[in-house]
Amino acid sequence: MLPWYHKTTIYQIYPRSFMDSNGDGIGDLQGVIQKLDYLRDLGFETIWVSPFFASPQQDFGYDVSDYLSIAPEFGNMDDALQLIEETHRRGMRIVFDLVLDHTSDQHPWFLESRSSRGNPKADWYLWKDKPNNWHSMTGGSGWHYAEERGQFYWASFLPFQPDLNWRNPEVKQTMFDTARFWLSKGVDGYRLDIFNTIYKDAGFRDNPFSWKLVPTPDDTSGYFQKTVHSQDQPESFELAREFRKLTGEFGEVLTIGEVAARRGVLRRYAGEVVNDGLTLVFDFEMLQFKFRAEYFRALVEKIEAHFPPPFMPVYVFCNLDKRRSFHRLGNDLQKAKILAMLQFTARGVPCVYYGEEIGMTNLKLPFKTALDPIPRKYTFAPRFIFDWLDVTVNRDEVRTPMQWDGTRNAGFSSAEKTWLPVHPNYAEVNVENETRDEDSLLNTFKRLLKFRRENEAMQAGSLEFLGGLPPNVLGFTRGSRAVLLNFDEREKELQIEFSGCVFKLTGREEIKEKAVRLNGFGGVVLSSKDDPFSAQ
Numbered sequence: 001m002l003p004w005y006h007k008t009t010i011y012q013i014y015p016r017s018f019m020d021s022n023g024d025g026i027g028d029l030q031g032v033i034q035k036l037d038y039l040r041d042l043g044f045e046t047i048w049v050s051p052f053f054a055s056p057q058q059d060f061g062y063d064v065s066d067y068l069s070i071a072p073e074f075g076n077m078d079d080a081l082q083l084i085e086e087t088h089r090r091g092m093r094i095v096f097d098l099v100l101d102h103t104s105d106q107h108p109w110f111l112e113s114r115s116s117r118g119n120p121k122a123d124w125y126l127w128k129d130k131p132n133n134w135h136s137m138t139g140g141s142g143w144h145y146a147e148e149r150g151q152f153y154w155a156s157f158l159p160f161q162p163d164l165n166w167r168n169p170e171v172k173q174t175m176f177d178t179a180r181f182w183l184s185k186g187v188d189g190y191r192l193d194i195f196n197t198i199y200k201d202a203g204f205r206d207n208p209f210s211w212k213l214v215p216t217p218d219d220t221s222g223y224f225q226k227t228v229h230s231q232d233q234p235e236s237f238e239l240a241r242e243f244r245k246l247t248g249e250f251g252e253v254l255t256i257g258e259v260a261a262r263r264g265v266l267r268r269y270a271g272e273v274v275n276d277g278l279t280l281v282f283d284f285e286m287l288q289f290k291f292r293a294e295y296f297r298a299l300v301e302k303i304e305a306h307f308p309p310p311f312m313p314v315y316v317f318c319n320l321d322k323r324r325s326f327h328r329l330g331n332d333l334q335k336a337k338i339l340a341m342l343q344f345t346a347r348g349v350p351c352v353y354y355g356e357e358i359g360m361t362n363l364k365l366p367f368k369t370a371l372d373p374i375p376r377k378y379t380f381a382p383r384f385i386f387d388w389l390d391v392t393v394n395r396d397e398v399r400t401p402m403q404w405d406g407t408r409n410a411g412f413s414s415a416e417k418t419w420l421p422v423h424p425n426y427a428e429v430n431v432e433n434e435t436r437d438e439d440s441l442l443n444t445f446k447r448l449l450k451f452r453r454e455n456e457a458m459q460a461g462s463l464e465f466l467g468g469l470p471p472n473v474l475g476f477t478r479g480s481r482a483v484l485l486n487f488d489e490r491e492k493e494l495q496i497e498f499s500g501c502v503f504k505l506t507g508r509e510e511i512k513e514k515a516v517r518l519n520g521f522g523g524v525v526l527s528s529k530d531d532p533f534s535a536q
């Protein structure tokens, strides 16, 4: 029997953009509560909610100034507790987002730490008289001068997000207690922000040279250096195991690590031999997927090699930081359906970003007026370079409000102005429209979610590739089921032994005796002869 966190389906909510219940233009926790029925009916089992804790919101919640209270624009403690309860009441699970690596520079701990060299929290952050050569993840030195101490502090991400000193036992204890706090309130797990940067080299040795300029989702080396001393330290792998023990005090708890690293490294966060580290780790190479059967065959093969059972991979095609998958697909509905079918039939936990289910796409916005702090660092550079490099600099573009219906502000908010503009395609692309259209992407997601829930083979079955398929067709078995996906616009016919068809993606796939004809971008799931459920 798989633990629940290895068979679940995850829906990521960016609460600022999901649903605004009080008309201030910013999404909030009551808004999320209002939409829980939508998510339950759609069929997701777990929601992950991006941070809503007290914060100056310079990085919209990923800069926490108090882990145990709620930012007023999102609600209050009662709302957070009600959200947990209401999620559970619907038979779903809820995962919070925990930022262990850094706090806001407005956190009282940091204000105290920076005030002098002798205060009780002087050693809670990383202070040095002289910076080494390390770059931050967003480019440029990650060392920043604080006059009060006459020293530099280290920030892995942005300057207002100073890194905590995890080698200080008091820090570690406090952050562990923070994790226990929300678990004791009933949350079912954590998404762990930039987990692999928590520990740095104790001696702060310079990072070595690399030819790599641009960091990629699967390897944050870049800006001409390898991040060997600033990330992925042995202590971080050990922390994954310690954190697993901690969460174990509360039963089966999901932990999903945000780690931008090569697959061999990802695996070490899940465990060396058995899955005794984080229960899941994101795999970000696929955020830059190419829409070809050969690409996905190679991807799934590599994933299976690194995360064989009892490890469980994660399939994620977009998130709050990277280009939306629908945009990457050239806003092509048929391709989006095939991609979703792969995501829900491969062996792994699917993780879907809000709006992905209706085909929300990027909204092009200028860097100069961005609310996201990153693009403001890069206004000097011509935009096309980043597009060409496939780097999402302005994350506002993928965080626009959820499109619920065709009314003002897409039904997201009654405010005059929403915090980010609503995508102008909302009159057409919205939940209400797609609920009515049987062939919509939304209804395809719904069918896939139901199919996955009702077919244990889709959760637990091992994965073996099918050979001898026509070009641009991907095929694999999941236990007693065979999945066939046509990534091509041309139809494909193939011979195969099977006893029945249990899922059709478009309805235009043709089942013949010992053969299947897949229409362009068609997909089927077949059952095998010895499958006891095949008669249905």
Ligand code: NOJ
Residues within 6 Å of the ligand: 059, 062, 063, 099, 157, 193, 194, 258, 320, 321
């Ligand atoms: C990764 C998060 O996904 C991103 O949105 C955030 O800005 C950084 N971590 C810093 O916490």
